[in-house]
Amino acid sequence: MQESDHQEDSGPSKSQRKRDMHALQELGEELVKLSKERLAKIAIDDNLREAVRDAQRIPGRSEALRRQMQYIGKLMRDADPTPIKAALDAVKGVSRAETARMHRLERLRERLIEDEKVIGEIATQYPGADLQQLRQMRRNAIREKELNRPPRAFREIYQALRELDLGGGRRDDDEYVMPDEDEADE
Structure with a gap:
């Protein structure tokens, strides 16, 4: 057996596996930073969800938190990271759909300010x-x-529209969309 054949059979290098494990642990850290409400909306394994909740209860930057984060990284190896990453991107407003949604809601707010008939x-x-x-x-x-x-009421309009949109009271999901709070403050 030649050396090149041996390398193909062994899979990714040790360095690559280590980078992959760190990436999964970082994904787990992002889950820990989420609020309870946002975490509940992400489809993850029950063991992983419980480990994340435990990490959220550990105060400060302690050794216990470091070990818990390593445990979360280990649990992440058994999870499919793609849907978790997509859900985190949506929560952060990174996805194209979320960005488009925010822009549509911002346009709705602008139109409302320009013309009261938009209320209809x-x-x-x-x-x-x-x-x-x-x-x-x-x-x-x-x-x-x-x-x-300062545009306080301007922001309040956005928040009100966002609450309506998040409340599921919309009749046509393609027509109007709400931006994230962070984006509204800009």
Whole structure:
């Protein structure tokens, strides 16, 4: 048997396996940083979910936390990282779909501020919307802009639309979408 044949049979190098394990542990660290609500939305194995919850309860940068993170990395080896990574990207607003969703919601907010008739479209798309509250926020946003004040009501409109969108009250999922809180503050 030649040396090149032996290397092909042995699979990835030790260095590559180590890099892969570190990447899985980093993915696990991202899971630990999530809120309980966001973690609940990600489809992961029950053992991994419990290990992540345990890590979230360990205070500070202790040796116990380091060991728990290594354990999470070990559990991650048995999990398919692709859907976990996609879910984390969606949570962080990295995915194209999330980005497009944020932009559509931002356009809806802009249109609402420009024209109060857009309230009718919102009422159709989100039957549970508090239209009176949206009208008041719209008036406040216009006033803030005229007085060169910080865009508090402008952001509140986005948050209200986001809550409506996340609440599942939409009738047409392709029409309007809400951006993440981080993006709305820009």
